[in-house]
Amino acid sequence: MKLTIAVIPGDGIGPEVTAQAKKALNAVAEVYDHIFLYKEAQMGACAIEATGNPLPDATIKICKKADAILFGAIGELKYDNDPSAKVRPEQGLFRLRRELGLFCNIRPVKSYDKLIKNSPLKKEVISGTDIVIFRELTGGIYFGNKEISEDGKTASDVCSYTYEEISRVTHLAFKAAQDRRKKVTLIDKANVLETSRLWRKTVTEIAKEYSNVELNFMFVDNAAMQLVLNPTQFDVILTENLFGDIISAEASVFAGSIGLLASSSIGDKCALFEPIHGSYTQAKGKDIANPLGSILSAAMLLEHLGLREEADAIVRAVEKSLALGITTQDIKGKNQYAASTAKVGDFIADYIANQEDSNM
């Protein structure tokens, strides 16, 4: 198979970890006889620096033409602490989500036995957790009208949702639930928000088409609590954009390392894959960032394109690296050496190459 993969390394540790994911993809290409063409594109702070625009047109073009997009991370501290900056790295990511219609963000959160010791939660609480979060990604308060008054003393943001926006991500969540434990929990704030009531109504209606899936409702404040108290009660979580941002960040610490989690953002025509860890600029260039999130994003990408066996080969390599303790400092065991970002990438690539050799 010949595939074009748009690669957006982005900011902070993005380039380093993406480079490791490419190593893994190259190993897969060799073993399974595929051709992967990489098209690099810019987005974020680096794009602002280079072009003044966090999302240059060239990037959109490259992404639209590609079979899938591999993305690193976005964001620079200097913009975070400057509320007056008009051009911000993150705008690139929002606009890309919007331009490509990436309306559904999917974040699996699973507790790895090997990493439970790193989780802030007690073993008996976290053990067995296996959640997938479906977050609406192109609507809500992220994209609503924003205003600041002339005197700079009053600001507003509008959150709005339509039936269609809710419906399409809901169908994806229910379909996923059918292949899993058949339970969807809608997280909202229907006791306060009109948009949440529209979510509850719409999702209730659509749920009727999936009679073998159980639907539950939970207020977002209660969900923030329940996630910590009893994460194993959740199977598929479905929620709007801002709640999804908060809830999936909260859930991401359970696994024992955020450096390990991957996500996909999909639309009708395009799909983007990224680790959830963010740009982590403090670690930039130090060769210490955990590349597994990016590598597992590459696995999700392959699976999305129908290359399930290839995806599994990557996942097996990651599991091996955990089992052997060939990992970066953030998840290393007590008496283990920490491997560098590049070393972990090399190990994964080698293992993919060799495990297949020995299978043949």
Next chain:
Amino acid sequence: MKLTIAVIPGDGIGPEVTAQAKKALNAVAEVYDHIFLYKEAQMGACAIEATGNPLPDATIKICKKADAILFGAIGELKYDNDPSAKVRPEQGLFRLRRELGLFCNIRPVKSYDKLIKNSPLKKEVISGTDIVIFRELTGGIYFGNKEISEDGKTASDVCSYTYEEISRVTHLAFKAAQDRRKKVTLIDKANVLETSRLWRKTVTEIAKEYSNVELNFMFVDNAAMQLVLNPTQFDVILTENLFGDIISAEASVFAGSIGLLASSSIGDKCALFEPIHGSYTQAKGKDIANPLGSILSAAMLLEHLGLREEADAIVRAVEKSLALGITTQDIKGKNQYAASTAKVGDFIADYIANQEDSNM
């Protein structure tokens, strides 16, 4: 001292736990020679049932005249699951917050050594946690314009903030920080929301008046993560209404029992005190609900009115009940009997009466 206390038992377990708080207050009144006059008022589902209105005018009147308000809980399952209900219990609480100008919600979260075993977090993570959350309570998306289109297919909620709204709660948070570990963390989503950028700008400006207090910023998604990863890093948290709802709910599970946490909602002229646990209707009338949250709310009420010694007497009684294991089922030890709601209340009242006797 002669004080008028408005008492709003509310829904679910509200009446049961409030009754225990009154026992504690009565014991205090006797020992310290005060007169507490209670004025009962209705709010929530019970008020809808009785009057059709979740917040009858009589309630507002009683609250405005009182020196402080003791509130139980609000909410009934049947309204939660009916998105089409036009009249909702919670509206009573919002409107009360708004009518009385209760713009600042204060929630202390402290880990009790005795209860750490009940926390979902590992001991080394939670131990030493001592946070106070300042949540803006009468602005933001809770009170902004809400719309649903005629065809019922598009909904919107507006979040807005003014300089003044941000300013007054900010001053309270910084003042509290001065008496504590001198650190304020503002939680927002300034990389996305215009209102958050106004928060960041306003708070940064006001912080200059408190030069001995350190100000930090944290995006709400990161905060949801950091709270679980490392709660001891926080001292005073300052945030807007909706984020405050989510973040304080999340933080509330750390202590090992949500049944124990109290909160105050204060304005320029009024102050309301309530446990944070909510109506928990499943337990209603069973005499199993934990009354300590309500009892500690009564202690906060006394302290707010300048009766610090009296407040301390309640807190000591609560600590004694924990030490002796005279507690409801939710926090009882392995081989202990669970005491009923009323029994815990009786113990607290007795202890207040007798500890003072023995001091005299």
